Amino acid sequence: MDRMNRRKFMKVSGSAAAVAGIGIEGILAARRAPAYAQGTKLHLLRWNDFVPAADEVLAKQMPEASKALGAEVTLERINANDLQARITAAISSGSGPDIIHVLKNWPHLYEKSLADVSDVSEALGKAQGGFYPAMTDLCKVGSAWRAVPHAIVGGQIAYRKSLFEEVGAKEFPKTWQQYREVGKKLKAKGYPIGQTAGHTFGDAPVFWYSFMWAFGGKEVEKDGKTVALNSKETLESVKFAVGFWKEACDEGGLAWDDSNNNRAFLSGTISATINGASIYVESLRNKEKYKTDKGALMHTDILHAPNPAGPAGVFHLHAPFSHAVMGYSKNQKLAKDFLRWLHGKEQFEQWFVAQKGFSVGSTTDWEKHKMWEIDPVMLPYRTAARAFRLYGYAGPPGRAASEAESKYIITDMYAKAIQGMKPEDSVQWAESELKKIYA
Amino acid sequence: MTPKSRSRVIAGGAGQAAEAARLTAFPREATMGTVARLLEDERVLGSLLLLPTVVLLGLFIAYPFVKGVWLSLTSATVGDHGQFVGLANYVKIWNDSIFQRAAANTFVYTGLATIGKLALGMWLALLLNRHFRGKRLVRASMLLPFIVPTVLSTFAWKWMFDPTFSVLNWSLYHLGFIQTRIGWLTDPTMALGSVILVNIWRGMPFYAITLLAGLQTVNPELHEAAAIDGATGWQRFWRITWPLLLPVTMVVTLFSVIQTFADFQLVYVLTGGGPANATHLFATYAYQIGINTGLLGEGAAVSLAMFPMLFIIVVIQLWYIRRVEGA
Numbered sequence: 001m002d003r004m005n006r007r008k009f010m011k012v013s014g015s016a017a018a019v020a021g022i023g024i025e026g027i028l029a030a031r032r033a034p035a036y037a038q039g040t041k042l043h044l045l046r047w048n049d050f051v052p053a054a055d056e057v058l059a060k061q062m063p064e065a066s067k068a069l070g071a072e073v074t075l076e077r078i079n080a081n082d083l084q085a086r087i088t089a090a091i092s093s094g095s096g097p098d099i100i101h102v103l104k105n106w107p108h109l110y111e112k113s114l115a116d117v118s119d120v121s122e123a124l125g126k127a128q129g130g131f132y133p134a135m136t137d138l139c140k141v142g143s144a145w146r147a148v149p150h151a152i153v154g155g156q157i158a159y160r161k162s163l164f165e166e167v168g169a170k171e172f173p174k175t176w177q178q179y180r181e182v183g184k185k186l187k188a189k190g191y192p193i194g195q196t197a198g199h200t201f202g203d204a205p206v207f208w209y210s211f212m213w214a215f216g217g218k219e220v221e222k223d224g225k226t227v228a229l230n231s232k233e234t235l236e237s238v239k240f241a242v243g244f245w246k247e248a249c250d251e252g253g254l255a256w257d258d259s260n261n262n263r264a265f266l267s268g269t270i271s272a273t274i275n276g277a278s279i280y281v282e283s284l285r286n287k288e289k290y291k292t293d294k295g296a297l298m299h300t301d302i303l304h305a306p307n308p309a310g311p312a313g314v315f316h317l318h319a320p321f322s323h324a325v326m327g328y329s330k331n332q333k334l335a336k337d338f339l340r341w342l343h344g345k346e347q348f349e350q351w352f353v354a355q356k357g358f359s360v361g362s363t364t365d366w367e368k369h370k371m372w373e374i375d376p377v378m379l380p381y382r383t384a385a386r387a388f389r390l391y392g393y394a395g396p397p398g399r400a401a402s403e404a405e406s407k408y409i410i411t412d413m414y415a416k417a418i419q420g421m422k423p424e425d426s427v428q429w430a431e432s433e434l435k436k437i438y439a
Numbered sequence: 440m441t442p443k444s445r446s447r448v449i450a451g452g453a454g455q456a457a458e459a460a461r462l463t464a465f466p467r468e469a470t471m472g473t474v475a476r477l478l479e480d481e482r483v484l485g486s487l488l489l490l491p492t493v494v495l496l497g498l499f500i501a502y503p504f505v506k507g508v509w510l511s512l513t514s515a516t517v518g519d520h521g522q523f524v525g526l527a528n529y530v531k532i533w534n535d536s537i538f539q540r541a542a543a544n545t546f547v548y549t550g551l552a553t554i555g556k557l558a559l560g561m562w563l564a565l566l567l568n569r570h571f572r573g574k575r576l577v578r579a580s581m582l583l584p585f586i587v588p589t590v591l592s593t594f595a596w597k598w599m600f601d602p603t604f605s606v607l608n609w610s611l612y613h614l615g616f617i618q619t620r621i622g623w624l625t626d627p628t629m630a631l632g633s634v635i636l637v638n639i640w641r642g643m644p645f646y647a648i649t650l651l652a653g654l655q656t657v658n659p660e661l662h663e664a665a666a667i668d669g670a671t672g673w674q675r676f677w678r679i680t681w682p683l684l685l686p687v688t689m690v691v692t693l694f695s696v697i698q699t700f701a702d703f704q705l706v707y708v709l710t711g712g713g714p715a716n717a718t719h720l721f722a723t724y725a726y727q728i729g730i731n732t733g734l735l736g737e738g739a740a741v742s743l744a745m746f747p748m749l750f751i752i753v754v755i756q757l758w759y760i761r762r763v764e765g766a
Binding site (some may be wrong): 084088109110111112198199200222254255256257264267269379399403406408415427432433 | 516517518520532534535536537582600601602603604620622623624625626627630672711712713714715716727728729731732733734735
């Protein structure tokens with residue numbers, strides 16, 4: 001790889017940004033790196049990626065950025081579950097990382113404490129074919145962008161090809177009804193579908209929100225105020241979930257966290273589960289470690305498919321990731337220059353290729369990348385973001401949507417019914433909780 | 440002679456002029472003399488000695504508490520100081536079914552865990568108070584659950600309770616005790632029972648070691664005399680050991696109740712408050728509201744809802760301890 005020098009850094013980030021009349025072009029015209037004071041530091045806080053190779057790419061990029069920017073860029077990684085506690089502490093004390101990796105709809109949650117990064121986001125969107133609408137809705141609060149969309153960890157159903165074929169499913173079921181019937185046969189053979197209905201921040205909402213939308217259920221109307229949960233469609237979805245759970249699923253899923261389904265799948269106790277591609281990635285990383293009960297390498301028996309369709313269609317709640325420049329940062333301009341570079345095609349591509357499809361781009365151009373030709377098993381993730389719908393649908397993904405999600409109202413609506421509450425009562429309970437939140 | 444009167448004698452009389460001259464020649468010594476005189480005043484010295492403690496308590500106890508109370512009366516969110524809303528946050532959580540569930544869970548959790556820890560801790564302390572080979576090793580190893588960081592030991596329990604790979608279920612199944620797996624963390628009642636069980640396991644050594652220390656202060660002659668008089672083992676425990684151990688027991692229980700009532704790590708790691716809020720406690724729900732949702736005011740209100748109960752417990756127990764000491 002060519003060594004990155006200051007001029008190349010600015011050129012790459014500048015061309016990616018294509019910013020009119022500001023920052024990068026001005027700097028390029030002046031043929032000079034920005035005059036950041038000696039000793040200036042830029043602190044980036046991110047989660048520990050599920051794909052260590054991608055974190056390694058990022059770690060290598062930091063010294064390059066430091067050299068070219070004339071400022072020391074440091075990368076800190078922590079567990080995703082700990083990010084919100086760090087953000088809260090940083091905002092409350094007015095000090096901490098200059099850039100923080102934000103998940104979900106946090107740009108809405110911390111709107112007042114995040115710098116306006118509209119110039120960076122809009123330029124990047126234009127340069128890379130436009131952001132997926134959901135990423136725009138997540139990062140653009142009102143008229144200002146409060147975070148720069150980075151990537152999406154797509155959720156698809158990982159399933160065991162051989163087990164599905166054994167029960168007569170030559171291809172993955174197209175509808176929830178078909179999936180339930182196949183799942184019933186699989187459970188009878190000792191290979192249930194594995195799904196969490198517990199309090200865990202990733203897989204539980206990813207599955208249950210998408211499930212509800214497939215049946216036509218929704219939290220609120222478009223106005224973002226009128227609670228619309230208690231509908232025929234939602235009730236139907238809850239009734240279906242109770243049967244689906246008992247007939248087709250591993251009933252221990254009520255207490256699963258985000259890693260249980262991975263362990264269960266890789267040890268061969270379940271036949272399918274919704275997942276980022278971490279199960280497949282792990283089975284590739286340790287090929288000899290994971291085998292089927294017939295002795296075949298597990299990775300050769302894994303395929304991915306989108307959610308089945310419900311009466312209303314196919315929807316997915318994916319895991320979106322963005323970078324926010326903190327309002328308290330004294331290096332906001334430097335932070336924006338860094339993000340232009342990091343999200344620019346050349347740098348992002350290295351990270352994107354290392355992800356091997358586990359994360360997809362936040363803009364549509366990345367669907368066309370050659371990386372997708374490498375492994376057909378990962379292909380369903382290529383277009384996964386097209387079916388991306390957000391918390392709080394049909395309203396905006398604001399604070400109320402976040403409160404409902406963090407209180408697990410939708411997940412618990414299903415969990416309560418699965419535990420024996422009458423579906424009508426569980427929907428009514430969830431509706432009353434949402435009404436308090438949206439009041 | 441008090442230090443004050445001694446200093447007056449030194450300063451007075453024929454030596455006064457010479458002392459004055461010396462102090463003029465050495466002004467620093469004159470200042471030190473003033474400081475020394477001030478420090479000889481018991482009220483000044485007492486206040487000065489108390490000052491570091493007051494500052495520390497003020498900074499780390501009083502300020503966060505007052506700040507917490509203030510937050511609970513505002514609509515503060517992360518990054519926004521919010522407005523004063525009076526008791527609106529308290530009214531909101533009072534009508535919140537998840538809060539009601541968390542409150543009920545906290546009382547059940549604290550009550551059962553405290554009874555369990557006290558009973559088993561007492562039993563263990565009585566056993567360890569006897570003489571047997573390897574006593575020291577057993578006493579040291581007994582402390583392990585208390586020494587190991589809670590998060591680590593809770594992860595170990597989480598694996599033991601794992602819905603799919605539970606070693607407990609595997610053992611019980613192969614020993615022929617169960618036919619189908621037990622839903623340690625999937626059934627709402629079992630899940631609450633499981634977190635209580637782990638709390639008892641973790642907290643029992645604290646009871647045992649403290650009660651053991653108390654037991655060793657009980658004069659063995661009392662037991663010998665009672666045994667000669669024909670008292671049974673239970674009678675000796677109930678009439679001699681228990682009354683003498685009561686003040687220590689009350690103090691241990693006081694600390695334990697406070698810690699258990701405000702427990703967070705164990706439930707956060709084991710269940711995250713699930714399934715369907717079956718194991719939420721005040722602290723885990725406060726974290727969920729305050730940190731995950733960013734509603735600092737409401738989160739503070741949930742957190743402070745613990746305060747009246749803890750305050751009552753502390754007052755009752757301190758009153759009891761004072762009464763016992765005064766008797």
